[in-house]
Amino acid sequence: MSHSPSQNHRHSEQDHHLQRKRIVNRLARIEGHVRSIKQMALDERDCGDLLIQVAAVRSALDNCGKLILKDHLEGCVMEAAKSGNEQEVLKQLEEALDKFIR
Amino acid sequence: MSHSPSQNHRHSEQDHHLQRKRIVNRLARIEGHVRSIKQMALDERDCGDLLIQVAAVRSALDNCGKLILKDHLEGCVMEAAKSGNEQEVLKQLEEALDKFIR
Numbered sequence: 766m767s768h769s770p771s772q773n774h775r776h777s778e779q780d781h782h783l784q785r786k787r788i789v790n791r792l793a794r795i796e797g798h799v800r801s802i803k804q805m806a807l808d809e810r811d812c813g814d815l816l817i818q819v820a821a822v823r824s825a826l827d828n829c830g831k832l833i834l835k836d837h838l839e840g841c842v843m844e845a846a847k848s849g850n851e852q853e854v855l856k857q858l859e860e861a862l863d864k865f866i867r
Numbered sequence: 868m869s870h871s872p873s874q875n876h877r878h879s880e881q882d883h884h885l886q887r888k889r890i891v892n893r894l895a896r897i898e899g900h901v902r903s904i905k906q907m908a909l910d911e912r913d914c915g916d917l918l919i920q921v922a923a924v925r926s927a928l929d930n931c932g933k934l935i936l937k938d939h940l941e942g943c944v945m946e947a948a949k950s951g952n953e954q955e956v957l958k959q960l961e962e963a964l965d966k967f968i969r
Contacts, residue, residue, distance in 0.1 A: 785908060788917075792905035796898055803894035806887060812939035813959075815890075816967040819932045823925060830921045837914035857915075865918040 784836040791829045798822050830865050837861050886938040893931045900924050932967050939963050 802818045838858065845854040904920045940960065947956040 782911065782914075785911070789905055789908045792901055792908060796901040796905060799894055799898040799901055803891055803898060806891045806894060809884065809887070812884075812935050812942070813963050813966050815935050816932060816939075816963055819928060819935065820967055823928050823932075826921060826925050826928065830918060830925075833914050833917050833921065837918075840914070861915050861918055864915050865922055 782836055783839060784832050788829060788832055788836065791825065791832065795822060795825050795829065798825065834861060834865055884938055885941060886934050890931060890934055890938065893927065893934065897924060897927050897931065900927065936963060936967055 798818070799822055802815060802822065805815055805818065838861075841854045841858050845851050848854075900920070901924055904917060904924065907917055907920065940963075943956045943960050947953050950956075
């Protein structure tokens with residue numbers, strides 16, 4: 766996957782992305798969960814069983830999104846405290862919210 | 868993963884689960900998409916980029932859920948036409964909706 770232009774103005778991750786390890790772990794668990802639903806579908810399991818699992822993954826994905834947003838928020842706030850440029854930081858936060866909640 | 872009691876009163880899948888192959892394909896694509904987001908997180912990619920991809924997976928998952936529901940609906944309607952027991956079929960449909968939409 767190619768890197769997007771937005772990485773050019775990201776804040777330094779080493780300091781700010783404190784939750785990154787937890788986010789990777791959650792995504793790994795979601796990936797495994799989706800794989801197990803795929804197997805259930807292959808095993809001709811009941812639609813109701815599949816729907817319960819799809820709803821569970823959706824909920825896990827929303828929580829993971831919230832964690833990414835929280836991570837971003839922490840980074841933005843730390844950057845604001847350092848740079849004093851709160852207008853730019855607020856703009857970044859709004860952009861992140863727009864990307865996640867449509 | 869153990870089989871749930873609900874498979875005992877499922878309708879015969881060979882006839883009714885017409886969308887099953889499409890559902891499996893979509894779940895495989897979603898699984899790959901989640902894996903690529905996990906890799907983005909490992910590569911220290913920007914939070915905004917991650918959020919866009921998480922929102923895309925959520926949307927794909929919702930569409931997959933709709934397809935499962937549609938598959939179930941088709942099976943229920945075919946069963947109703949065969950058995951004439953529309954009360955039982957309507958109950959099954961309501962249960963499926965409750966499982967997916969909370």
